[in-house]
Amino acid sequence: MIQIDRRHFIASLGGAAAVKMMSSEAKAEALESYMMQQLNNAPAANQNKKFPKAADIEAQIETRSYRRGAGNLFLNTQPNGKVKKLTPMPPKPAFLDFFKLRMEQTSNHVLQSANRAMKTGMTEEIILACLLHDTVHALIKTDHGYWGAQLYAPYVPEKVAFAIRYHQALRFYEDKEAGYEYPDLYRNLFGEDYVPLPHIQADYKMLKSHKWYMEPRLVTVNDLYAFEPGVVVTIDPFIDIIGKHFKNPKEGLGNDNSPVAHMWRAIAMPDNPL
Ligand SMILES: [Fe+2]
Ligand SMILES: [Fe+2]
Secondary structure, eight states: OOOOOHHHHHHHTTOHHHHHTSOHHHHHHHHHHHHHHHHHHOGGGOSSOOOOOHHHHHHTGGGOSSOTTBOTTSOOOSTTOOOOOOOOOOSSOOHHHHHHHTOHHHHHHHHHHHHHHHHTTOOHHHHHHHHHTTGGGGTBOTTHHHHHHHHHTTTSOHHHHHHHHHHHHHTTSOBGGGTBOOOHHHHHHHOTTOOOOHHHHHHHHHHHTOTTTHHHHHHHHHHHTOOOTTOOOOSGGGHHHHHHHOOOOTTOTTSSOOTTHHHHHHHHOTTOOO
16 A cells, blocks of 8 residues: 655645645546556565665765765755754753654654564563664764664663664674564665675674674564554653663753763754854
8 A cells, every 4th residue: 555645745746835726637647646656666566676786875975965874853855955943952851852852753763663562572671772773863873873872871771772782783684583684775775785884794793692682683673664654653652661761860861961961962952053
């Protein structure tokens, strides 16, 4: 079933004003051709999958006005897109304030992945790791496993930080026995002939014989199925787990003088010029 992204559809017709002027036949026709196009683009429906090469991905760099590793709070990647004014943070912000006010762009994906972990009976550490695993994208995307683990390490159990840190490396390596296949998403993002960087290879080698291998591995298993359009999961089922395992500092995240307080402040105040 093809999902219609209403906003994208309307934009493809030249915006709401243009749609208003169209006859209902013209609208129906436009919708049909849009859906056909979407079907052609849908990876699942595409039998002869065609992926870019790593060199094609590299050639795209100079076609953009931004770098792909930049945190999503700091830019709008749509052509002529603008960033929005952010809701001010409370004076002593806790994790949930950040999650709701600064991590919106990844929240649906991480909630879906935590939901799957919960439904399949995984441990509370895995569920929490799934809930946090990509949220640092707000700040930076490049090497996000390492940044994310560092951001959360002072406040969560060691196993949770471990799972966040290494899910990034394990995403590049299949483990069919555990239920993880190399994703087409990565063939598209990195190129089908991409070779993981030396630090990723080294971490994978280390992880294979590590007693906590399954912690990041299970994050990747839940990651794979957490891109369902139209599925919305609320934070409610996870409030208890957050309360139990996330130690919010009493001064608020960013105010506690911890080694990562500046990272939280940068997420809280991305409009500060220096
Ligand atoms: Fe990730
Ligand atoms: Fe993810």
